[in-house]
Amino acid sequence: MNNPAVMTQEKMELDLEIPNALVQTDGQLRRSNSAPMINGLSDNCQVFQREVLRSRRNSTTVVNRPNMVPSSPIRVPSTRLHQIKQEEGIDVMNRETAHEREVQAAMQMSQSWEESLNLSDNDLEKSVSSSPKRIDFVPVSPAPSPTRGIGKKQCFSPSLQSLVSSNGLSPSPIPSPTRRFSRRSQSPINCIRASILGPIKRKGEMDIESQPKRLFQGTTTMLSTDIAHLLDVSSCPSPELLDGSLSSVCSSTGSPGKMEGVSPSSSNSPFTSLQDLSPK
């Protein structure tokens, strides 16, 4: 094996412990901690990365450890204070370099992981063709529209206990065939995922209980025909954001690159019975 692959192997062992490793997951990004993860301090950086990834975003202090050795395998108190100190400790150039290195390593790892699982004879061909696939976990997404978020009303009717369009009319009963099964990246951002605290209809009022669970995979829209159209007329900023804006209001938690389904309760139409659509 060539050197990168060997290094990849070693790093992979450590990475398996990382709960949200860039590779194994579906491209979930790290959470913001106001600065990139520093990863270039030493070859043992992966261990340290584990600790940083586990750190909480809170504001407690760390017991004074004047010489924080990142290569220590034991768990160090990785508090918010510690996080900030580490992130600010190295200059931008090193940070960027380290970040690039980490991204490249993750991509390589992903590739080699796929190759090792691939049973095809034509490994070379597969590796070439599969390499573009993994790039999307660092998404190049369009900037959020500057008009988004300003002046865009979201209207709610307490009597109907549901979202309505801004002109107050009930939405027209024409279902949109595309909305129903649209995947997350194409969904319009005008669809508000129902909050768990929103009005919950009693069992029996829902006419979509028969919907199979798999319909929720990757969808962000309503299920029943007579409310799917709600999205069409509800106040929505702009259709140009259909190309997969990260700022999708429909998006539940997780990174934009995540293509798998959100939890069923989250892809409901707003304020319909969440209990009925739970995965149980």
Place this chain on the structure above:
Amino acid sequence: MAGGGSEDMQWCFSQVKGAIDDDVAEADIISTVEFNHSGELLATGDRGGRVVIFQQEVENKSVPEYRSEYNVYSTFQSHEPEFDYLKSLEIEEKINKIRWLPQKNASQFLLSTNDKTIKLWKISERDKRPEGYNLKEEDGRYINPGNVTSLRVPVFRPMDLMVEASPRRVFSNAHTYHINSISVNSDHETYLSADDLRVNLWNLEINDRSFNIVDIKPANMEDLTEIITAAEFHPHHCHTLVYSSSKGSIRLCDMRASALCDQHTKLFEEPEDPSNRSFFSEIISSISDVKFSHSGRYLMTRDYLTVKIWDLNMETRPIETYQVHEYLRNKMCSLYENDCLFDKFECCWNGDDSVVMTGSYNNFFRMFDRAQRRDATLEASREHNLPLQLLKPRRVCTGGGGGGGCSKRKKDEISVDSLDFNKKILHTAWHPNDNIIAVATINNLYIFQDKVSDPDSADDLSASDMMCTI
């Protein structure tokens, strides 16, 4: 508090909001709860970036079984996940704090913030809409101009109440670190936002500029020893603010003294008890919440194990210290392992500053009656959800030996080892005028009210749940 005496407050269940099932979606986890200044509205924010506002239905207060019901009034998506391209990092849409503005006209305003961006939302009602357009159908489609034969002017007709939420201001790009607090000033013109190292002052009307008033970032980051955990304006003095630190100290700043308030005016710090010193001392001394009393005379802080009341006139030590869950002091190793030691609990005052409340684990929450020197442990649980059902006080026993060590296993006692640390109550709120409290478990919102004592009506108590007196 919850006890047998008639003068004690007894709390009973009013409502619970949210789904029943235990499989909680991350986005549904409640991250903040706040009453508005009149108490008529109750806002919650969650990790999915949504805000839900409940409105109190005004019922007939003369009825003994008066129940103030809160129903969904409005909901909107406040923040969305964003992406920082420069750092290749995702910015969570989780709502960290909501603060209401005092009401000035028919509309309501609130500030909501995630880690990086604060937004001012206007909540307004609409109950009329124009009908009878000349060129449009009622559903908005345009009529073929050839079919229009007469002229008519649209008129306003009543319609079902609609509540609109529109973002009026977006205050962004002012914080390098994570915003942990926002606080509206008593001048109703400005507000502060605080992150781990800085506090900024904004004008509500101006969103492209903010003043930095506190900056504790040292020139050399190696010298950084503590960070800002919470900040708040004084309720009456528009020049006074406080911020708490991860080392357990509170600094009061007077903006009249200088433009930059890096030098504090007062420092509230209690010397550490040497007998309690441990590896975790610093972690548990970190203050997770700071709240002025309504009177403005006192300050309440919450650290991991205690609630402390400070008199603004005395910096050396708090005037009152309440143990929230002292039985956890011996469990800190395991709490550190499961990250619970870093939980940030909030605390709140009641309307007349006589009682304070904070959350704990196992869906317990604690109330401390300052005047009567009593405290109570209550539980927010699905099991006690009959209307107006009284909450029984709970107790945690810590006796030694195996099996929990509770000497008499009463129904309302639980041993420390049986506590569920996944069920934590971090966010609580108290109605500004009445004895109505909102308690947020992970994904449910409980509303409790004090029982309107009526000696003649005994039917409020269900047969199987008799109040047990302490």
